[in-house]
Amino acid sequence: MKKHLLTLLLAWLAAYPLAAQQRYELNSGWQAQSIAKVQADGARLSQPTYALAGWLPAVVPGTVLTTQLANKLVPDPFFGMNNNRIPDIYRTGRDYYTYWFVKDFKEAPATDDDQVWLHLRGVNYSCEVYLNGQKLNQQTHHGMFLRQAYNITPHLAQDGNNRLAVVVYPPDPVGNPNGGQGGDGTIARGVSHQYVAGWDWIRPIRDRNTGIWDKVTIEKTKQINLKNPHVVTRVPGMRQPNGPQQPALLDVTAELENPTNKKVSGVLQYSIGGQTVTQKVSLPARSMQVVSLPQLTLPNPKLWWPNGYGPQNLYPSKVQFLVGKTVSDEEDVQIGVREIQTEWNAKTQSMQVLLNGQKIFIKGGNWIISDAMLRFTDARYDAEIRFHRDMNLNLIRVWGGALIERPEFYQACDKYGMLVMQDFWMSGDCNGRWVDPMKLEDQWTRRQYPNDHRLFINSAADQVKMVRNYASLGMWCGGNEITPPKDILTALQDSILPKLDGTRWFITYSNSDSMSYNTQGGNGDGPYGIQPISRFWAHRTYPFNSEVGSVGVGDYESLERFLPVANLVPPQYLGPKSKPTEKVDSMWDYHTYIGYEQYLLPYGAPKDARDFGLKAQLVNYDQYRALMEGFSSHMWEWYTGSIIWKTQNPWTSLRGQMYDYYLDPNACLYGLRNGSEPLHVMYNPVDSVVMITNNSFEVKRDLMLVVDAYDMAGKKTPVTQVIVEINPSMSKKYLPINAIVKQLGQQKGMFLSVQLLDLTKKAVSSNFYWLPDAKGEYSGLKTMAKAPLTLTARQTAASQVSVTLTNPATAPVAFFNRLALVNPQTQKRILPVFYTDNYVSVLPGESKTVLLDYTPSTDVPAPVVSVEGWNVAKQLVPVAVN
Template sequence: MKTRFLLFILCGFFLNVFAHQEYELNKGWQCRNIEKVHASGTQLSNVSFPLHHWLPATVPGTVLTTLLNDKIFPDPFYGMNNKKIPDIYHAGRDYYTYWFVNNFRESFPQGDEQVYLNFHGVNYACDIYLNGHKVNEQRHYGMFLRQSYNITSLLAKNGENRLAVIVYPPDPVGNPNGGQGGDGTIARNVAIQYPAGWDWIQPIPDRNTGIWDKVTLLETKGVLLKNPHIITLVPGKRFPDARTQDPAIIKASIAIENPTDDEMKGEVQYTINNQVIKKNVDLLPKSTQMVHFSDYTLQNPRLWWPNGYGDQALYNVRFQFISDNHKVLDEASQNIGIRQIETSWDEHTRSRKVYVNGQKIFIKGGDWIISDEMLRFSPGRYNAEIRFHKEMNLNLIRVWGGALTERPEFYNACDKYGLLVFQDFWFSGDCNGRWKDPMKKNDQWTRRNYPDDHALVLASMKDQIRMLRNHPSLAFWCGGNEITPPNDILNQLEDSILPKLDGTRYFFEYSNTDSMSYNSLGGNGDGPYGIQDPDHFWNDRTFPFNSEVGSVGMGDIESLKRFIPEHDLVIPDSDHLDSVWEYHKFIGYGNHIKRYGTPKTLADYCEIAQLVNYDQYRALAEGFSAHMWDWYTGFIIWKTQNPWTALRGQMYDYYLDPNACLYGLRCGAEPLHIMCNPVTGMIMTVNNTFQPYRNIMLREFTIELNGKKNPDNTQFIYISPSSVQPFFSVEDQLDALRRQGGGFLQLQLLDANRHVLSGNLYWIPDTIGNYTGLSHMPEAKVHLVTKELSDTSIRVSLTNPSGNPVAFFIRLSVVDPATGKRILPVFYDNNYLSVLPGETREVHISSEKPFEKCALQISGWNVKEQTVKLSF
């Protein structure tokens, strides 16, 4: 059980390195369709059984992932290729029912050593065989329910083992008839609903059938530690920058399984911050015992805060079982954050208010679907996507109920970057009967009782709660998207399961429940979802804690070229929309493009769309923030990302290329921000932090389209903590610009060292609301200087000489110098930025991976494209 050529995940230190080992079975899988296999599971799982003409399989992965990797089908993300792949509804369930086989080496256990086979996620049902034996007595069902089997007695004496798994698709698979979740019947399974299609995605042909999450082998020395539970209590009102913190309380428990025939005596302990908390235990044979430790007081803790409010300190907690003869038999590690999350009802806004460590937090959130529609997850992609959310200055992600409880790596990234998580369970108003819907096969009363197996729902909920409950980022549980689960499930979840297994997080019965945001406006309590006049976000009141409000989000021409065939790269016409654009769910920009002039090419259209994108999401963040604690306690944007190549509602495309939505939102959602109400011309500040800002200079001035700067208006101001403050109106200056055909308004907050704490440039239309004056701006010749700070970090200085016009709306891109293609993902601390005459702007660019051969490309509205090679 020691040497192997597979990846090890080792827990513990050198002294007890063999106490607990887990490694992943992610290499050497083969698969074959059930119709081509004429052998039983006991035969297939015999190492001597020949596997002729089997396909290399991708595990973890879905059946369709394997078929794509084996070049059997074309990329469904490109053009109309998805329609070329047989859909399971028409092809039949057997078409995507597959056997998966893996040969692995595992030395036969010695003494009390135990080996467990773990499946972290299978969709939808499976039977498992090992070395000629059936592993699971009953067929496993359920996409979310993890599986763990003690296979100690089934392992081969010579260490050569074969695993065979047959995976069955969901049943029913759902008719992809164009409805939300197709005909709704996919919701009869305890599984994700979107694979039958939604208004932002096309149906997924195999409905995500497969071994979609990790398969691991876990070795212990006799006992198994599992399901740790750590609760942190942080009483009182805390401040992130306090030199010392009052103590925090740690409550910890863990389950210990003794699978052997012998009684086990020893000591279970956990270590945090180099402190050890112990408890003696006696374990009966073939039993599992829950151990609760005495409360531990952690002195001067480093606290975990949401993004924008403080640091995200994490502690590692290491549990160990030590036998009477001082051997470590098993151990388990868990990262935690010391924080306490509470809520209260705000009678003024009539919505839920969130507190972290005693401080009220204005929620700026994004709705998350899933990282990849085909469940191709990786820690690197999760890290990049969550980092983008941090870069947007958001502090919450809502995981939508038509998808899944995300993987632990997702929550690890949220822990790291400070994104609170609002976690839905697997129900939606569309499939589960909230509305009458002619696209659905069954009536509302029938759909209201979906899924069919309520016991499986409850078992899956318990399992997923145990999996996620220790993450500091996990802030709220929610019964479902726009609807509660059926009453018998809801009552057990709310009254029994959550109090017993968690007990620390507020539970919303559904995503737009009145206990979150009282709906006094009628409708569903969500939206709107399309293009809006920026004035609307400032002037028109909506739901006081809106769980879904959003807009457009198409990328630029480089983004479109990745998935739209060349002959379909045409300017979209809403009256006669190109079929590929329609297939990829494009929603139009209304008259907002024409306000900038008539685009001559698709590249022109995309460039203008980025201006609209920026303005839309800056206005959304600013309009909600302007009414913080008065109208609103938070907002959640529908939506920040897409799991495939859709043309709507996204801050970056599927390939992790950001568009201007991200940077408009980043600007408008700054923790400390200066802004202008476009309706009244009032200059305002928003301070989302807990600290006051004293002796701050407020500076504003206007710039004409030819680059002429008008006189500054400056004053020293005081900014209160967690506040919105108006100062003065600049409506007369804005009117003057409008009469001239447009111009710019520059706002700044500067500290005592004249460093810019917040800067905000608005482009102002003419008297009829058009921006056509921008088209007549002279060219601005920008000087570019780059400095490589490290192999993963670049600093760029952009200088616009005096006498120039504004160098407007510059896009920076790190590219491959050989191909000109963008290197992705790359993180820019500013982009789609403008440089005023006589000024220099700096941008820091970074990557998780080292930059190698690359170049920096810039282009702008009135700035010619230039490329500078970089060397590392």
């Protein structure tokens, strides 16, 4: 047996060359100090023997402000008005937030031709880098996004005890946070993010996020360093998500660097799905080459599809450089096999997106950044992108006032099927689209921002290389609502993207006519505030709207996380009932609240903040369900897509969010989830017609359309029941029910249930509307009797709870129930939790089951389930364990 195992081991070693590569992060044990308190220069400071008495434990990756916060030197800037208590860099001067960051680490000197590399993936804004008394960058590094790599082989300490020291300087200029979008605009003179000087959804970040904000890694290789591999997948023809596939074609390139003083010969190879291609290479001493491999044919590939259209198949693959049988260096690349195309839709006058030959109706959300202070984690990225998947969206646009998103963001988008429209670092507000009295410099000057065009171009090229292999990356965009200056635009359009990518749609700016031809004037996006429900259905807006949004305040449990108790007061409604004006507490203003205007009052004026939070959720659900239903109802007729402004907040803002900063979803998420279903039955409130939308590539047959009405007491009135079918990728009108709605809902309003059932009577789409009375009031809701809803909960897996809600046949509708998983000791919600549905209504005689996914913690006792509804008293139910 031992001999047999030895033979197998030797065979395995022969088949798989020995790998030399190692990587590890320097993400703990850092220390920091203000430059004003450091007398030594970088050469002395980076000597391991130099004492660091009195230095602060530092957060890296992080910023000066996250280090100060961790050391309790500043209050939490996301709570209340604490941000006003933190000195702003515009007033303190840049030296106040200029800091040294120091890290001691062990790494033995390299032997033979081994090489050791230091990588800094992001420093904001300028820095000098020292190791063991030696300066690594001969010229000051500039730019928030430009990655840095240093061969530190000759600088490693003989005893293996090394010290890295980095002095980080803030952006210059830092911008005056005068209340404008991007403050006075001058933050855009640098190649950095712009929102840090303040926007209409955030207050200024006081240090402008100065620091080593992204990962620092050590990499060890043999002679050759393999960098920036590029895998392009081509999927000819029109494909289906299921069944056998014709082959896909893969083109692979990689950069090879030989830092040694002698020529090195070897083999570059790429492996995926049991297929391998190779190319012999000879690299001269101290040289770098881009090497192309022969085209690889992948038979019967498992394709990657956007969410709602098919599975997100991903292949592990590997690029290696071998010298003999030894791997000098290798890179793992996870690949989604897909091809993106675009074509002009003459009917809508907008571009439409095709994936693997099939047209995709874009249902998207605008994304700012995961955390305004750049506190990124894999878990948070995964949770946020999962929420977008759960909303039944298929695209995220990364807004141009922030950054090229991190590889970890794209990994989550690959996993959950989110296409990405990625903006470069421009915004119409700072970069001169409009005359703006809040800006320091005139429009013509701002049109030439940033100051260093070459730095922008170099940074763009580097960031393209960083994220180009992700299947989810679908579109590049020159900037938010504005094109970059002409030379930058030319470089992006004619050089960088064709050479370094070449497979994605490039949009010159986010509301460009090349994306969506604007025949109506304006900017080609918006509106951004609350709207009548009917407007989403009946008013034709921009055919591929890059920004359209509404309100998004969370409930009371969300508000109390970041508002002091004294400020938990509801808005006051002034003026006539037909058009009231909201007046809100100054703390709400500080957290950038936008109003619900007259749309909340039909439910009754809010009695307190808790009552306001509940009624706001009814409005939230209706707004976002109607938004996506309205766009979907005119699919390929008026629209090829829409992108909501916006689906998340990286700060404790009171607008445009489907979940709050703390990852607690509100009703926006579930209204949008409902309205964005791939196969969806819906009620058009304008013409009282029941419609069906089918986003799939298949005919949907043998479906029973069932429409029922319910009064406030729970009495059911069957409206219709009919067999229907619907062709792929279309919306279709079926039944007008105007007469019944008018008749049943005139006095107190009514409930409307519309369902699609399959042949087993299982609901494949279910929708539930609450309709006002003839005066537009929800008079019936105000006087509803209580429903005796019962709840059972059981643990179905280590991280999953199944909750069943049951309403007796003789009861009224159990309306709008909010489920939560809570800590039994504090009764605070466990976050994040992912619900298959929420804010659910249960009909008389009906049971509904909702699954809750969460990450168990040893720090929290066994959770209990909470439910509370419009006419359902709050219950706490223990979770039964099977």
